[in-house]
Amino acid sequence: MTSWIIAPAILPAMTAALLISAWRRDIQMQRLVSVVATLALLGIAIFLYHLASDGEARVYRLGAWPAPYGIVLVLDRLSATMLLLTSALALAVLAYAVAGWDKRGRHFHALFQFQLLGLNGAFLTGDIFNLFVFFEVMLIASYGLMLHGGGARRLRAGFQYVAINIVASALFLIAIGLIYGVTGTLNMADLAVKVPQVEVGDQALLKTGALLLLLVFAIKAAFVPLHWWLPATYAAASAPVAALFAIMTKVGAYAIIRVFGTIFGADAGALANVAVPWILPAALLTLFVGALGLLASRTLLDLASFSIIASMGTLLIAVGLFDVDALTTALYYLVHSTLVSAALFLIVDLVSERRGQTLDALVPANPISQSPMLGALFLLTAIAVIGLPPLSGFIGKLMVLNATYESPLAWLIWALVLGASLMMTIAFARAGSIIFWAADGRTTGPTWANARVEPMVVVALLVGASAMLAVFAGPVVEALHATAEQALDPAGYIDAVLGGGQATTQAPGG
Amino acid sequence: MELLVASAIGMMTAVGVYLVLHQRTFPVIVGLTLLSYAVNVFLFSSGRLLVNRPPIITGADAYTDPLPQALVLTAIVISFGMTALIVVLALRGFLETETDTADILTEDLAPEAEADK
Numbered sequence: 051m052t053s054w055i056i057a058p059a060i061l062p063a064m065t066a067a068l069l070i071s072a073w074r075r076d077i078q079m080q081r082l083v084s085v086v087a088t089l090a091l092l093g094i095a096i097f098l099y100h101l102a103s104d105g106e107a108r109v110y111r112l113g114a115w116p117a118p119y120g121i122v123l124v125l126d127r128l129s130a131t132m133l134l135l136t137s138a139l140a141l142a143v144l145a146y147a148v149a150g151w152d153k154r155g156r157h158f159h160a161l162f163q164f165q166l167l168g169l170n171g172a173f174l175t176g177d178i179f180n181l182f183v184f185f186e187v188m189l190i191a192s193y194g195l196m197l198h199g200g201g202a203r204r205l206r207a208g209f210q211y212v213a214i215n216i217v218a219s220a221l222f223l224i225a226i227g228l229i230y231g232v233t234g235t236l237n238m239a240d241l242a243v244k245v246p247q248v249e250v251g252d253q254a255l256l257k258t259g260a261l262l263l264l265l266v267f268a269i270k271a272a273f274v275p276l277h278w279w280l281p282a283t284y285a286a287a288s289a290p291v292a293a294l295f296a297i298m299t300k301v302g303a304y305a306i307i308r309v310f311g312t313i314f315g316a317d318a319g320a321l322a323n324v325a326v327p328w329i330l331p332a333a334l335l336t337l338f339v340g341a342l343g344l345l346a347s348r349t350l351l352d353l354a355s356f357s358i359i360a361s362m363g364t365l366l367i368a369v370g371l372f373d374v375d376a377l378t379t380a381l382y383y384l385v386h387s388t389l390v391s392a393a394l395f396l397i398v399d400l401v402s403e404r405r406g407q408t409l410d411a412l413v414p415a416n417p418i419s420q421s422p423m424l425g426a427l428f429l430l431t432a433i434a435v436i437g438l439p440p441l442s443g444f445i446g447k448l449m450v451l452n453a454t455y456e457s458p459l460a461w462l463i464w465a466l467v468l469g470a471s472l473m474m475t476i477a478f479a480r481a482g483s484i485i486f487w488a489a490d491g492r493t494t495g496p497t498w499a500n501a502r503v504e505p506m507v508v509v510a511l512l513v514g515a516s517a518m519l520a521v522f523a524g525p526v527v528e529a530l531h532a533t534a535e536q537a538l539d540p541a542g543y544i545d546a547v548l549g550g551g552q553a554t555t556q557a558p559g560g
Numbered sequence: 561m562e563l564l565v566a567s568a569i570g571m572m573t574a575v576g577v578y579l580v581l582h583q584r585t586f587p588v589i590v591g592l593t594l595l596s597y598a599v600n601v602f603l604f605s606s607g608r609l610l611v612n613r614p615p616i617i618t619g620a621d622a623y624t625d626p627l628p629q630a631l632v633l634t635a636i637v638i639s640f641g642m643t644a645l646i647v648v649l650a651l652r653g654f655l656e657t658e659t660d661t662a663d664i665l666t667e668d669l670a671p672e673a674e675a676d677k
Contacts, residue, residue, distance in 0.1 A: 183634065183638070190641065193645060193649075205652055205656060209585060213580070213662070216646065217580065217592070217595065219639070220595045223635055224602060227605075228606070230606050230607075231608075
């Protein structure tokens with residue numbers, strides 16, 4: 051049974067290799083294989099989610115090497131939830147991309163599968179260096195995807211995106227070096243055992259390593275002031291790619307939950323909760339800057355990018371409290387914001403491709419075809435993103451407010467969350483009115499007879515998923531509550547990986 | 561030896577950071593390369609600096625930790641690939657736009673600069 055744990059990493063890797071070697075010119079065959087593989091991935095993710103839902107952490111040891119010497123993949127509720135979310139999002143994005151975007155550059159499907167390999171690997175791995183490797187796999191694929199379609203603007207934004215990520219990788223390696231130098235291990239479970247036992251003299255070094263890790267994850271998760279790469283990158287990327295990237299910032303949030311929940315959590319002795327003083331202020335600032343950016347947006351793509359930053363702020367407020375209720379909220383908001391951010395990027399693409407030369411600029415232009423349908427979808431997506439009832443964003447925000455009620459900073463959090471919602475409402479109302487109402491002249495865009503329906507169906511499904519999250523909020527929250535409990539209680543994780551009383555590694559140097 | 565290695569890492573990092581802060585793509589790339597060199601040496605030294613010891617447990621003798629060596633090997637491969645990619649990106653950007661600035665130009669941010677689509 052545990053062998054299935056590695057399937058979400060192997061399947062995309064094999065598919066990508068196959069796509070490059072066998073059907074490099076045959077786009078129809080690429081589409082077929084890619085969709086079938088992603089469907090299979092979704093099936094595997096559902097199976098693994100079911101497997102993990104008994105609350106036990108399962109371990110796959112690569113090459114059957116015993117931990118902590120070998121690399122392990124760990125499946126618990128948290129990683130299973132992320133896998134399920136990734137594969138569901140991937141299927142939706144892929145369905146959107148096969149309607150035409152994938153033809154605008156080469157190797158879209160192979161890069162897409164490599165990206166899934168990196169994402170799934172990062173969610174499964176139980177080793178910090180392996181996490182670095184999967185981050186790199188994910189990033190290399192994302193560079194290719196980001197440039198998909200070409201053009202000078204993409205190249206320039208791409209250069210910045212690659213440069214900031216190379217710097218982040220360097221910081222990641224320094225953090226790994228520091229942590230390994232002090233503890234002599236990189237296995238997360240082994241680290242969770244070792245960190246509380248670190249001698250007083252080495253604690254400062256280890257703390258530096260831990261906070262450097264936080265910095266790296268903060269770059270991925272677009273914490274203000276490390277967010278500036280995000281709007282340029284997402285606005286320059288093609289629509290399906292930007293939609294898939296909606297999960298990339300969440301990888302940063304996941305890594306923070308995993309590393310600072312399991313290794314540097316409440317049981318970490320002198321280093322317990324090292325990240326806590328930093329996350330909440332950064333999250334509040336992120337929300338504020340995200341909402342300001344929304345107000346200042348001059349294009350729809352900027353609007354979508356800054357809404358990602360604002361949603362990361364809301365999400366990280368909940369993460370920053372590091373208790374079970376807050377983490378439940380964070381996970382709910384994570385699932386919700388991944389789906390609706392993807393929907394937002396896709397609807398923006400549908401609108402801008404109908405506006406001719408004006409594209410996504412927020413200036414009055416000709417009315418667009420299918421505007422009742424697209425307008426309704428835009429309105430629903432905006433409602434979900436802003437957090438108005440009745441969609442899942444409202445429940446998410448309500449849970450954030452509820453979870454932070456006891457916090458000493460509650461007044462600030464409440465003021466910012468509610469104020470940001472108002473700012474987002476204004477920004478989206480203005481954008482919607484300009485695009486759909488302040489339009490005059492000849493209608494542009496394809497007529498119903500020759501417009502493709504599949505992309506709209508994909509957006510509708512994503513918005514529908516948000517509605518489902520709201521309708522079935524009870525069971526979803528219950529499952530996520532169990533997930534949060536497991537994520538914040540490293541004992542089961544350590545037991546599963548190290549097998550109870552097994553010996554741990556020696557300090558380096560012998 | 562510790563002093564030599566430590567100051568070499570420090571020098572390379574300082575120069576790397578200085579170069580990364582430049583506005584043109586070429587110094588940025590050289591800076592990133594220097595940063596990755598510094599990181600590789602640093603990672604290597606995280607297994608402690610020992611001379612003439614085998615990277616394998618052979619009995620009573622002291623050994624040097626083999627794991628950082630494996631980590632460095634992986635890190636070198638990755639940073640090499642990344643550097644190659646960013647060089648290609650910078651070159652393509654230069655050839656297509658005839659400027660090698662690493663900034664995002666204001667005309668890129670303006671709504672009307674979407675002619676490349």
